[in-house]
Amino acid sequence: MTSTAARLTGTKGVARADREQQIVAVAGEVFAERGFALASVDEIARRAGISKPLIYNYFGSKEGLLAACLAYAGTLVADEIERTARLGEVGLARALVSLDGLFRALEPAPWTWRLLNDPTVPGGPELDPVLATYRSRMAALSADGVGELMRLAGDDDPADTDAMTAVWTSVLDALVTWWLDHPAETPEQMSRRCVRLFAAVLGPVDVDLPGRSG
Amino acid sequence: MTSTAARLTGTKGVARADREQQIVAVAGEVFAERGFALASVDEIARRAGISKPLIYNYFGSKEGLLAACLAYAGTLVADEIERTARLGEVGLARALVSLDGLFRALEPAPWTWRLLNDPTVPGGPELDPVLATYRSRMAALSADGVGELMRLAGDDDPADTDAMTAVWTSVLDALVTWWLDHPAETPEQMSRRCVRLFAAVLGPVDVDLPGRSG
DNA sequence: GCGCGGTAAGTTACCAGGAAGTCATATCAA
DNA sequence: TTGATATGACTTCCTGGTAACTTACCGCGC
Numbered sequence: 001m002t003s004t005a006a007r008l009t010g011t012k013g014v015a016r017a018d019r020e021q022q023i024v025a026v027a028g029e030v031f032a033e034r035g036f037a038l039a040s041v042d043e044i045a046r047r048a049g050i051s052k053p054l055i056y057n058y059f060g061s062k063e064g065l066l067a068a069c070l071a072y073a074g075t076l077v078a079d080e081i082e083r084t085a086r087l088g089e090v091g092l093a094r095a096l097v098s099l100d101g102l103f104r105a106l107e108p109a110p111w112t113w114r115l116l117n118d119p120t121v122p123g124g125p126e127l128d129p130v131l132a133t134y135r136s137r138m139a140a141l142s143a144d145g146v147g148e149l150m151r152l153a154g155d156d157d158p159a160d161t162d163a164m165t166a167v168w169t170s171v172l173d174a175l176v177t178w179w180l181d182h183p184a185e186t187p188e189q190m191s192r193r194c195v196r197l198f199a200a201v202l203g204p205v206d207v208d209l210p211g212r213s214g
Numbered sequence: 215m216t217s218t219a220a221r222l223t224g225t226k227g228v229a230r231a232d233r234e235q236q237i238v239a240v241a242g243e244v245f246a247e248r249g250f251a252l253a254s255v256d257e258i259a260r261r262a263g264i265s266k267p268l269i270y271n272y273f274g275s276k277e278g279l280l281a282a283c284l285a286y287a288g289t290l291v292a293d294e295i296e297r298t299a300r301l302g303e304v305g306l307a308r309a310l311v312s313l314d315g316l317f318r319a320l321e322p323a324p325w326t327w328r329l330l331n332d333p334t335v336p337g338g339p340e341l342d343p344v345l346a347t348y349r350s351r352m353a354a355l356s357a358d359g360v361g362e363l364m365r366l367a368g369d370d371d372p373a374d375t376d377a378m379t380a381v382w383t384s385v386l387d388a389l390v391t392w393w394l395d396h397p398a399e400t401p402e403q404m405s406r407r408c409v410r411l412f413a414a415v416l417g418p419v420d421v422d423l424p425g426r427s428g
Numbered sequence: 429g430c431g432c433g434g435t436a437a438g439t440t441a442c443c444a445g446g447a448a449g450t451c452a453t454a455t456c457a458a
Numbered sequence: 459t460t461g462a463t464a465t466g467a468c469t470t471c472c473t474g475g476t477a478a479c480t481t482a483c484c485g486c487g488c
Binding site for chain 2: 035037038119120149150153155157159160162163164166167169170171173174175177178182193196197199200201202
């Protein structure tokens with residue numbers, strides 16, 4: 001009675017690289033859903049259709065798995081924001097272009113954002129390097145954009161710039177999170193909404209978001 | 215040889231109401247520090263100098279203890295914001311007065327804010343009522359202030375108002391959190407900083423924050 | 429003044445369950 | 459056969475929660 005359906009052990013012919021990618025995708029979702037601290041490796045294994053020891057074979061520990069997820073997510077997000085930064089827009093237009101790019105980049109893997117902003121990820125020698133890399137890339141971008149804004153306003157207090165960076169980061173987070181909570185909204189609609197919101201606070205603005213086809 | 219120091223069991227002459235207040239204060243700190251999910255009742259008991267079962271005698275469960283902390287924190291914050299709302303300021307001035315009041319109200323118990331924004335608190339019949347009360351009070355305030363802003367800007371899309379509320383809440387959170395991370399800053403300094411930050415984005419503003427004595 | 433019982437305040441020792449991580453083992457391709 | 463892919467069963471530890479017990483205070487009859 002060794003039916004194919006009953007075959008429970010042994011190789012399933014999936015190469016390690018493929019399996020790792022699949023596990024990272026599932027783990028990212030679960031981590032983002034429950035928060036790292038409350039997510040269980042068992043659940044990740046169940047949802048990926050494999051067993052827990054395989055995860056430990058490949059990633060060493062729960063934190064090692066998280067490190068892989070964070071590396072993927074951090075690269076995705078930071079690459080995108082650096083790309084939009086290179087477009088050369090300044091001030092408000094730069095902010096809107098960043099948001100637009102972010103919505104598009106996040107669409108295929110919305111869990112990345114929640115994961116990068118998960119307050120329950122612990123410190124530790126395994127996570128610190130990857131988190132530091134991501135955070136320093138983002139801090140450089142923010143300091144760039146926000147610093148320019150503050151210089152324009154004639155405010156050169158570094159603590160003010162620091163606080164303003166925190167505010168801008170948080171606005172970004174609020175908009176992305178709102179979007180994640182309204183999945184029916186397309187990136188295009190969301191970008192237009194952002195333009196309206198900025199206009200409500202700052203007065204009329206005009207920017208033409210790039211990359212819209214058709 | 216029944217020395218006073220060796221007396222480990224039995225009453226210590228502390229009335230229940232006092233003990234409950236003390237436990238709530240300690241629990242609030244620990245919950246805010248670690249997040250509800252990662253905080254342990256044992257640690258709270260140790261830091262309060264009592265034993266775990268006493269907490270269960272008084273609060274029934276970990277969630278019951280959290281409910282008491284949230285009721286305290288929610289009342290503190292919502293009362294304060296409602297008070298500043300009644301001052302009758304509008305628009306930007308209202309925002310700054312709210313922030314100023316919030317900084318002053320939070321100073322003696324900074325943990326309240328982190329607790330109310332802790333993403334790891336679960337739902338459940340014990341927490342939902344107290345959280346719903348707090349959130350509906352805050353939502354009413356936000357909808358009031360943000361709604362006015364949106365009407366002024368001629369934007370009557372309810373989804374826009376909803377998103378803008380999320381953004382404003384998040385800005386509030388960012389500023390308070392930045393302040394909690396810089397404990398040397400007094401509420402007065404922080405309020406002045408907020409005025410500068412708003413000015414950097416919106417252009418010159420003038421408001422006189424009330425309640426400054428001396 | 430003084431035993432005395434009821435009750436509030438408080439503790440030690442324990443249980444049940446869940447999650448991280450490990451080990452011996454099984455299957456299959458080359 | 460060997461090595462990579464894979465698993466069931468296990469240990470270990472931590473945490474929420476409980477049972478049983480101890481100590482101190484307080485009102486009351488005498």
